[in-house]
Amino acid sequence: MLAMSRNDLLLFLGFTIAVLAMPIWLQPFGAAYPDLLQRFMIFGIFAVGFNILFGLTGYLSFGHAAFFGVGSYAAVWSFKLLSLDAIPAMIFAVVVSGLFALAIGFVSLRRSGIYFSILTLAFAQMSYNLAYSVLTPITNGETGLQLTLGDPRHFDRLFGEAMPGQPVPTLLGQSLGGFTGFYFCAGFLILAFFIAQRITGSPFGMMLKGIKSNQTRMNYTGFNTKPYTLAAFVISGMYAGLAGALLAVTDPLAGAERMQWTASGEVVLMTILGGAGTLVGPVIGAWLIKYFENIFSAINETILARFWDFLPDGADHFAVVVSSKFVGEGWFLTLGLVFVLIVVFLPGGIMEGVRRIAHLFDRKRSSPTNPGKTAPHPQPAE
């Protein structure tokens, strides 16, 4: 199990160091504040998990946000009913989202291609619409499920500790706000990455890749592919649940919006943008999109004016007006352009760009950073 190839080990160590050092190297980019760093970790986990399904088997789920949301709700309910400690909440969330994924996966995987996508989308939209309306006793509807002073918290009451102030999730009594929360999430991202790496290299991972390249042939050679795809679906659902639970740990509110189809679409975009089928790609895709969403959207004209200050008068004003269309409220425009450019020029996502650059520098050795990545496969006809 722990026998890793040298390349795998290097990749894993490099990834670990890059993640743990984020508060330092993101400082010049204005992104080294805990909330965003936590989001980087959480959506990284979400994308790594999504990639186990989509990148390996080629099944494009359009409803993964449902598992993310279920994970969040489960975690908050654990905080409310059991204990403010993060560990039971996360175990509970992963189990619940795993079961939810098992049920939805069992039904949806009877179809493939776009029909599978629509089935998952339909289930997720049903979950979202119900969470918003008739399931309000469980989800607290539009307001979102929150912690209150009056929650039962049976485990905590057993030990008789009374927390002053608004209840917040803890780890063994230690609050998980700020940078502590970041390192907590980072630990899980590294663990999630490690497991994904092991899965990709295992016979199970090989089987999944076989399903992606030609499921019919796999069936003809006598493999029943269904248990494998279902396992991949459930694992990736549990990853989503873990990510959702972490979001609830760092910020104990579960809202229905995180189950909407746009949230499912976001993780698809993250994965494809970074490079589906690669290990690092989806994480980078997630970081990039979250960076755009949080930093680009917060740039206003004052900041731009300072940035373009070196230009002569008139020209700087012009530059501010033009560039303001692409930042602030216009950040989404920049993101759309990035999608179009990447998919037109780098069909394999950002990781393909990385590989091409590496190739330029060293034509003799193939890049070590992309063990699982191959050229895009044509998908089954459906």
Added chain:
Amino acid sequence: MTLLKRGLSRRRVLQTGMAGIIGSGVAPLMFTKGAWAQEFCNNPTGDTVTFGLNLPLTGAYAEEGADEQKAYELAVKHLNGEGDGGLIGVLTPTALKGNGILGKKVAFVTSDSQTKSDVARAGATRMIERDGAIMVTGGSSSGEAIAVQGLCQELGVIFMAGLTHSNDTTGKDKRRYGFRHFFNAYQSGIGLGPVLGQEYGKDRRAYHLTADYTWGWTQEESMKAATEALGWQTVEAVRTPLGAGDFSQFLTPVLNSGADVLILNHYGNDMVNSLTQAVQFGMRDRQANGKDFQIVVPLFSELMAKGAGANIKGIFGTSNWHWNLQDPGTVAFTKSFGAAYGAPPSQAAHTAYVQALLYADAVERAGTFYPPEVIKALEGHEFDGMGNGPTLYRAEDHQCMKNILVVQGNDNPTSEYDVLNVVQEVQRDVVTYDPAIFGGDLGPAEPAPLCA
């Protein structure tokens, strides 16, 4: 590339260092009470103080959000002593000096909440953690307000709610760090009920269409209580999904249901769409039970009235405030806002502006930014001059007690902003209610949480 860089302040270095120490488990030894005298979340140490404006600039309530932003920018100008001073000179009693707050200039950062609770909360977190906001304000939906005030309670930052009308905001979800100037659905019911009885009689059958979320439900409940007290019957109360766009499948059953009043518990674009479509269905030209069919919109604003155009004419509802009131506060604010933006302010803009001023005033009176002291200064504070008559910030639930307005769509508007007539100013003692009826628990102010 200094584009995005924010200086490494002493505090930030301390925090980063602290995180490492907490990570290794030494922290519990260092948190002894009172170790840092009056150290609290985002204690402003420089010569500026930052407001965090959390505004829906996109989504269903975007129009209100944009108007709130204008109001906040105006309020910041006035607090810093620029412009004509607006309401600073009218607020009584006042501690404001027009030189910032406690001598510090006011700056602000904004975040687009997209009319979504999740996003609103993420934006508020960013403004508190990264931009060092001392106070968060804004929002245009009750979901947002409740989500953000919960967060502010955790982080120890005061939240001055913008437009939020649900009973829950200062009811079962009230928080010590959250304050609301706007009125609520319960008060709408108290105010609107008698006017409806007078105009439409005691024998009416009402059909409710209700936005299917917390605000819609509380308003439906309040309106049912108020109309049934008049002797009206409720034929049916139907929940509609938020943002449905096309409401036709909910409107067709109204036609032959035996109802003669349609009550639309919708807000923002939903209300504009459902009202417009109801009029397209001919409901305002209809007869039912031998009476003219009527439509009532319990909460509406001039922005929505503008969106609904001619369809709003003659329709009754309630508002927090309206720009053509004639008291000195309203006149001063409308003049100041009109001069700056070429249009009169909406009720969302008004409540936003007033909240910013009230916070600043409370800090001046407390003599410190330390939130528990500011909270004490706001609780039970009695003031006047802000356009709603004498107003009390009630200590029990942080709800402002003041006059509210019953309004009616204007039949003969003289301009595109002159869309509402004020029918009645409902007096404060009429709309005052017992805070205990909604339950909830404010929670403690101290120890003030230390945000990360």
Added chain:
Amino acid sequence: MFEVIFLQFLNGLDKGAAYALIALGLTLVFGTLGVVNFAHGALFMLGAFCAVLFRQLLTLETVTIDPTKLSPWGQPLEVRAPLVQAWFGDFGAVLVNYSVPASIIITIPIMLLLGILLERGIIKHFYKRPHAEQILVTFGLAIVAQEVIKSFFGPNPIPQPMPTDLRGAADIGAFLGMQANVITYPIWRLIYFLFSAAIIGGVFAFLQFTTFGMVVRAGMADRETVGLLGINIDRRFTIMFGLAAVVAGLAGVMYTPLLPPNYHIGMDFLVLSFVVVVVGGMGSLPGAVAAGFLLGILQSFASMTQVKALIPGIDQIIIYLVAVVILLVLPRGLFGRRGVMEA
């Protein structure tokens, strides 16, 4: 009870016509080009904004400031004079009143041009690429389109009044010889229904009875063979994409009086139209139309209180629930057939 059910059925037809029309363009593109077009909603939105643009041009005003008078909020009064009325008099006023239907004149060429440019510029490079990449590039284009619209027209919905003569409701019950004032329905919704039926019929007739349509249908079935016969199928497919854009645009234009458009309106319809297309069977035109009506009618009935009392929340999920059931029972949707309409 009869009138309630009849009205609800009428409403279902009205909704269904809208769904079918939106899904029609999407399935045209998938059926002919094999492209999963996530920008279809954006085309609907752009069509709607053709109507907005047309009205804004018609209502251009000259603004003069009258310093002698004050507005109620204490500013110098602005006096506005509409230009079109000044130039064309009564005809101008009629044009403004009928701006929505009149804007079809500019919508057709604009959408055709946009569609052709889009296909030639970007989409044609993606015929052989995986669906996931088609989704990403078309979704990216959709975002660009809606953000551009947002920066020109702002984020808020812009109401488009319908012609004054067509406001209000028609008494269908009386027309059919029943009791008056029981079954009434908004005139514009009836117009939208007839309009949809006409467009859908037109597209079918075009594909069925013209040589062009015959070649396109042959190309759908077997693109290579048609190419080998010396027919330039690519150019015809380009035109088909343009046609799909026009259909989407027209659906958008006529919808504006029912729902004021904003930059996001396309995204709201995107998911729905995909569900309709898949339920009908990818690439099947009759399937898309049938599924549109089926879902519209079911949605309308599911919204009735009597139904909701039986199954709470059913109105919120009916469309997705039906999609799941149909896909599980009929693997290729209602009318999907392997190899005929699929690329």
